[in-house]
Amino acid sequence: MDASMLGQPRVLLIDGDAARAARHCSQLALQGWHVIDVGDPREALRAVRTAVFDLVLIQMAPAAAAGMDLPGGLQRAAGGGFLPVIVIGDGTATEEDRCRCLDSGADEVFPPSIGADELWARMRALLRIKVLQDALDDSKRALEDALRREQQLIEQLRADNDLLLEQVVTDPLTRLYNVRYFHQFIGDEFRIARRYGHPLTLLMLDLDHFKAVNDAHGHPMGDFVLRQTAGIFRRTVRDADVAARTGGEEFAVILPRTGRQAGHESAQRIRTTLAEHTFVSGPTHLQITCSIGLACYRDDADVTSPHHLIYFADQALLAAKQAGRDRIVHWIDLDGDLKARLRTHARSFADADNTVNDEDRTADQEGVANVEGG
Template identity: 30%
Template sequence: MTARILVVDDVPANVLLLQTRLSAEYFDVVTAESGPQALAACAEQPIDVVLLDIMMPDMDGYEVCRRLKAEPDTAHIPVVMVTALDQQSDRVRGLQAGADDFLTKPVDTMQLLTRVKSLVRLKNLSDELRLRAATSRTIAIKTLLSGADEAAHQPSILLVDERDGSTLGLSSVLDGWATVQHQNDPQAGFFDAVEGQPDLVMIATGFKNYDPLRIIAQLRSVERTRFTPLMLIANPEESDLVMRALELGLNDYVTRPVEPQELKARITTQLKRKHFHEGLRASLTETLQLAITDPLTGLHNRRYLEGHLQTLFDRAAKRQAPLSVMMMDLDHFKQVNDIHGHDGGDTVLREFAQRLRRNVRGMDLACRYGGEEFIIIMPETDQQTARQVAERLRMAIEAAPFALGPGKPDIDLTVSIGVSSVVGDEETASSLLKRADLALYAAKDSGRNRVIADAA
């Protein structure tokens, strides 16, 4: 695992120690001696994790963290505060500033590497989602990071703990702040998490006959809970178990006795991160949808057709099943634009797309190929059936005039359609499309408003 780690400390010996340990694991290490240097380093180059000392002159670690998390360009960088402070209030203050984790001096090498590797994996996921969503401007990064949406409702938390006393204590801490569901059976807790989709799952160690690592691994292996925040409640002496849990996909942990304010701050951090990633995934989904959809008609576009036709063709060939293509063109559509303007033409195209949907099956792929040309891919359909469907569609276009809107006249239109079907072993997806195109031109050349099926 390679990543660029920024080590920030005003004491050279501390910097050298962390740099040596990280370099031994082949991390690329960048250093800074002050808060302003750290901010400049993050602004000038890609940083994967920041190891940040708290006690520094001029600008302490809290302020550096706040500034990093306030900027959309750096807010996604995980920040680990490295400090000799051991007061709970200091840790809570750091979490409230946006810190993702803590390491206490003197830094344990195993904890350092485990934490850094875990956060690098998280950063890689964020980077991938952010890169894919970069072309979409529908996502407001600052709004996502602010966590405004979480404040609108109490988070739902599933607590998996077989000890009733521990459960009552945690429930009282979170009462009124979150909705807590308790499950003392770990296997039942797994199913509750998958089916109930809580905002966060807390898993306590100390089961008599069950390994808590197993439920973590199970939750990470299921699609519905792959990105659900998981938090472990462990004993101080269970550091090896915690490190293994982090490697399996645990997001965070607290140790007993649980300090209420730290627990709430850590939960808040995980929920903000969850909300941020969900927003990025939603943006990615919308971006992909825009990339394959014609915005005017809502049908799939040519890009999607070119990618999916080959898939449908290969499947038909494998199953030795029929496959047909219908290519159509609105007759004399240019006159519609010339007489009624492009607004009128757009109205016609939208209505035409609606009539396509009403006259084909859900399994058929209807696309706008470009301009007034449309294509329908028809799986499990031989040429005779495809021709019948095409004729039915032609009649549906001819039978009813197209309404252009209030105060405008309705207009009559017709459509020419070419049909081709898979024939022989030498057929390809491209040749199938080409034959439908040639059949379409034959229909137009022979007088329009007709269906011609290419007999190959």
């Protein structure tokens, strides 16, 4: 805490005349000021770097003070806060000298004839300004600190929200999207596809004989295979595609704006990449294949809702596994009688839970009409 806060302002007096400086010190002490007297400007600069002062009183010709940039140098040496500087001239200063001294950083420039009472009053006035300026500076620093803390809090909250969102939509083992996000995304993409007349393909995948991996090598090896498989998906699907883990060894890949033929090419790329990959963990080397079922909105007339797209792709996956595994089966290529039975079963699903609502359907149909009409 500095002297001014304790009720005794600190003054740095710079005066090369020792006798005059002594008189000033005595008079200032009677006014309740604590005075530090230095005769050399360089010593004054050192003093303000190491101690706190409330005001500087310079007894010097204004031209000389301005020439050595003493007022400004003292302000800079003080470290940024407001430090009032009064210069008392020698009686020879011109108006130009006084202006130069003020421009160099002095707050007041007085002739030597100034009366003591006026000088003390001027010093008290500058001290009041300093108190207000210091309070303003303190408030500014407090506000900046508060804003900095608030920004840090906002950044932390944003990071926490991002992490929470990732945890909500991400499978913790594979870091792929989870089944919850899969259903949300396919519903959104289906609405877009129907509104604008785009195709939408879904691949449902299952790792062949995965239970045997867990039984023979343990669940840690099984988890390793699942993580490696997820990495293969990331390398083989497009940025616009969404790969998700929907069950133990079951996965799905949503292919927006992709028809049946392009979807088959993507499925084939995944299947062959996986089949050619060797899963190596310590002494264990494994080869894994997968079965893939494919259904496509727009290319498959049976697909009229997101739930149908999932159901028909899943039935195509089941057919791929029943046909011997390590293959791709399209819903559209299933046996006619089987498809008829599955269509009947699909119609029994509750539209309220598994399809877009009637308002969305009306808007989507209007969108398709606009696209096709354009």
